[in-house]
Amino acid sequence: MFTNIKLAWTRTLIIICALFAQVAAAADNEIQGAGSSLSNSIMQKLIREYGPAHRVDITYRAVGSGEGIRSIAAASIDFALTDVPLTKYELDLLGILQFPVFFSAITPIVNVPGVGSSELKLSGQVLAEIYMGRINNWRDAKLIALNPVLNLPDLPITVITRSDASGSSYVFTGFLSRESSEWAESLGIGSKLSWPTGQGVRGTDGVIKAVKQTPGAIGYAELGDAISNKSSIVQIKTGERFLTPSLESLNQSVGQFKWDRNTYYSIKGEGYSETQWPIVAVTYALIRRVCADDQDARDTLLFFDWILTGKNPAFTELSMSTPQGGVALNGIRRKFSEVVNSRGIVIQNFEPLRGAQ
Amino acid sequence: MKNTIRLGVFVVIALISQQTLCAGSSVAKSVKIFKALIVEGERPEISSCLTTALQSVKDSPAYDKINWEPEMSTSAVVREYQVAGALIKETTLKALALVRDQRVFHLDNWTRVTINCQQINEGKPVISFKKDI
Numbered sequence: 251m252f253t254n255i256k257l258a259w260t261r262t263l264i265i266i267c268a269l270f271a272q273v274a275a276a277a278d279n280e281i282q283g284a285g286s287s288l289s290n291s292i293m294q295k296l297i298r299e300y301g302p303a304h305r306v307d308i309t310y311r312a313v314g315s316g317e318g319i320r321s322i323a324a325a326s327i328d329f330a331l332t333d334v335p336l337t338k339y340e341l342d343l344l345g346i347l348q349f350p351v352f353f354s355a356i357t358p359i360v361n362v363p364g365v366g367s368s369e370l371k372l373s374g375q376v377l378a379e380i381y382m383g384r385i386n387n388w389r390d391a392k393l394i395a396l397n398p399v400l401n402l403p404d405l406p407i408t409v410i411t412r413s414d415a416s417g418s419s420y421v422f423t424g425f426l427s428r429e430s431s432e433w434a435e436s437l438g439i440g441s442k443l444s445w446p447t448g449q450g451v452r453g454t455d456g457v458i459k460a461v462k463q464t465p466g467a468i469g470y471a472e473l474g475d476a477i478s479n480k481s482s483i484v485q486i487k488t489g490e491r492f493l494t495p496s497l498e499s500l501n502q503s504v505g506q507f508k509w510d511r512n513t514y515y516s517i518k519g520e521g522y523s524e525t526q527w528p529i530v531a532v533t534y535a536l537i538r539r540v541c542a543d544d545q546d547a548r549d550t551l552l553f554f555d556w557i558l559t560g561k562n563p564a565f566t567e568l569s570m571s572t573p574q575g576g577v578a579l580n581g582i583r584r585k586f587s588e589v590v591n592s593r594g595i596v597i598q599n600f601e602p603l604r605g606a607q
Numbered sequence: 608m609k610n611t612i613r614l615g616v617f618v619v620i621a622l623i624s625q626q627t628l629c630a631g632s633s634v635a636k637s638v639k640i641f642k643a644l645i646v647e648g649e650r651p652e653i654s655s656c657l658t659t660a661l662q663s664v665k666d667s668p669a670y671d672k673i674n675w676e677p678e679m680s681t682s683a684v685v686r687e688y689q690v691a692g693a694l695i696k697e698t699t700l701k702a703l704a705l706v707r708d709q710r711v712f713h714l715d716n717w718t719r720v721t722i723n724c725q726q727i728n729e730g731k732p733v734i735s736f737k738k739d740i
Contacts, residue, residue, distance in 0.1 A: 339655055343641045
């Protein structure tokens with residue numbers, strides 16, 4: 251009997267201790283984000299690192315850029331990530347702030363039997379013709395001409411596209427529009443298009459999976475995701491040479507970007523040289539200018555400030571990059587100070603980084 | 608004389624207030640339409656053009672109303688280019704437009720039109736309608 255009472259007391263103590271431990275470990279606040287699926291891998295890594303250390307429970311749902319914009323417009327999340335930028339006029343209509351957070355390389359991925367990763371050479375023009383359905387077999391003369399040393403199979407090309415409103419599609423079709431005037435005139439730049447050919451799937455994961463499962467398939471994905479999923483990437487013709495996507499060639503492109511717009515809309519350079527990867531996604535964060543909850547807004551801003559100023563090694567691991575340099579970062583931090591509450595009080599002031607204007 | 612001046616001032620104030628109110632309601636309506644399109648899941652890059660086109664048709668001397676065709680969203684063509692340092696985003700949309708007819712007795716006359724939407728340096732879209740031949 252005495253033993254039973256002792257056992258019961260011990261159990262009660264353990265439960266009380268566990269409850270205390272849970273309360274101590276619990277986050278002080280929760281914030282929610284959604285959007286760009288190509289940012290999912292990096293976001294999950296950053297959240298795992300930042301959340302527990304700063305006692306903020308952050309969730310990010312990779313539902314695609316279009317859905318992210320939809321959710322922030324409906325005020326159902328604290329921040330959205332999008333690879334489809336909004337213009338000043340659109341941002342003003344929604345009452346939203348926009349600033350760049352990540353840069354990543356978008357790369358075509360293929361499943362061509364007998365051809366290894368980084369072996370296949372493509373030009374922007376040929377890629378546009380594949381996506382227009384004009385080139386539909388891997389033994390097409392234009393593909394053989396670009397790849398004289400490869401033994402390309404006599405196999406139909408299965409084009410994989412995104413069926414959801416996607417930032418990857420927006421960036422990829424932007425590249426096709428630059429490379430092919432016919433593409434620019436007839437299809438243009440789009441997060442969601444009436445693709446002339448192919449099979450539409452949802453999300454970056456969907457594209458990677460569909461290409462892997464279909465011999466003869468071609469798709470497009472973010473470089474870090476392509477590498478971590480062991481997808482076959484390609485070389486793209488830039489000037490007189492062929493370039494493989496890499497963190498280095500991405501950074502070469504990012505290094506020449508211009509930051510002259512207050513909204514950071516359409517950040518890009520004058521053109522792409524032989525060493526600069528030509529398909530670059532700029533992922534933007536969207537935050538409401540007048541926030542509904544001071545603490546949520548403050549936690550969101552501090553999280554993005556940590557991302558932008560932290561030089562986190564996760565970016566290198568995933569072949570991604572962030573805005574660099576004091577001028578760019580101070581510009582973005584000044585934007586943070588535009589977020590106010592319903593009484594017009596600034597949520598958080600960010601001092602300029604030392605040595606930058 | 609004093610009364611005439613007072614009346615004049617009153618009329619001017621009334622007109623200015625009316626103009627201000629109209630302008631305000633037009634912006635509010637644009638916000639409402641744009642938000643609704645985004646929340647419905649419309650392509651974000653064409654939503655402001657759809658909004659402005661729906662608003663502009665009311666001022667059009669040629670058309671009363673527009674209706675979107677089922678494939679309008681995915682068939683809209685967006686291009687971006689620079690002219691003399693200005694960034695131009697141009698969107699082409701296909702629609703059916705109701706021809707404006709002042710006659711009391713008339714049948715509705717819907718015609719296919721191409722809507723050209725230009726955003727210069729991220730500003731308010733400028734809309735023009737062109738009848739398809």
